[in-house]
Amino acid sequence: MAKKEKKEPEGPSTAWMNTYGDMITLMLCFFVMLYNPTEIDAVQMAALTASISGDPSSGGQSLSSGRLADLGNTINSLPSLEKGKSLGLSEKRAVSLFAPDIKTNKITISSDERGIVITLASDAFFKYGSAELNIEETRDVLMRLSQFLSSDELYKDPDGNIRKYRIEGHTDSSPFSSDMYASNWELSAARAANVLHYLADYGCDESRFVIAGYADTQPKFSNETEEGRAYNRRVDIIILDEGHF
Numbered sequence: 001m002a003k004k005e006k007k008e009p010e011g012p013s014t015a016w017m018n019t020y021g022d023m024i025t026l027m028l029c030f031f032v033m034l035y036n037p038t039e040i041d042a043v044q045m046a047a048l049t050a051s052i053s054g055d056p057s058s059g060g061q062s063l064s065s066g067r068l069a070d071l072g073n074t075i076n077s078l079p080s081l082e083k084g085k086s087l088g089l090s091e092k093r094a095v096s097l098f099a100p101d102i103k104t105n106k107i108t109i110s111s112d113e114r115g116i117v118i119t120l121a122s123d124a125f126f127k128y129g130s131a132e133l134n135i136e137e138t139r140d141v142l143m144r145l146s147q148f149l150s151s152d153e154l155y156k157d158p159d160g161n162i163r164k165y166r167i168e169g170h171t172d173s174s175p176f177s178s179d180m181y182a183s184n185w186e187l188s189a190a191r192a193a194n195v196l197h198y199l200a201d202y203g204c205d206e207s208r209f210v211i212a213g214y215a216d217t218q219p220k221f222s223n224e225t226e227e228g229r230a231y232n233r234r235v236d237i238i239i240l241d242e243g244h245f
Contacts, residue, residue, distance in 0.1 A: 131190035146202035172229035189213025
């Protein structure tokens, strides 16, 4: 009697792969439709570009709190979508205008619930322990800054209110006193005032500004390291969003 020929077992069905492939394709299309290139964070993009094209030995970008850090705020303190758009284009223009200064770490541009924050590194703009600006090295930056702050796009908010600015002086926690400045309080306030004076000389309307000196009470980074102290020595120019005038 002849032996029966053994049949090879059939392999597992691959029909499910067609359905799986269709689902992946649909999900990809869905997320592509959600993507909006106009919502790219221009500040982060500029920092990334600078870090890639710059000198690798100059160090990386310091990390700061992300957008989710302020979720504890009340809903009334969060900017509306319309407000965000009104300053979003101005922030991107500022990043483009000050790109060379961002690359050399003279200026940092960020945003928070108050509006756009243009940070001047004190070590680049002032001599140690002095409120006098290194005007020969910083005149061009201050002139461009004055022109930007005086531009028509920033003159009024979407509701027609004249936009206001704050200039805040900050120091590190190192104790300081001199013949001219009794403490970091006087030094930080004097630096903020001198920045305003030069901006006014180059065309800004002084009546749209307020100034304040905070000494070392609002550090951005830890004062335990030299790098952190350098970041904390700064002057912040804040383009106030609606609701913070």
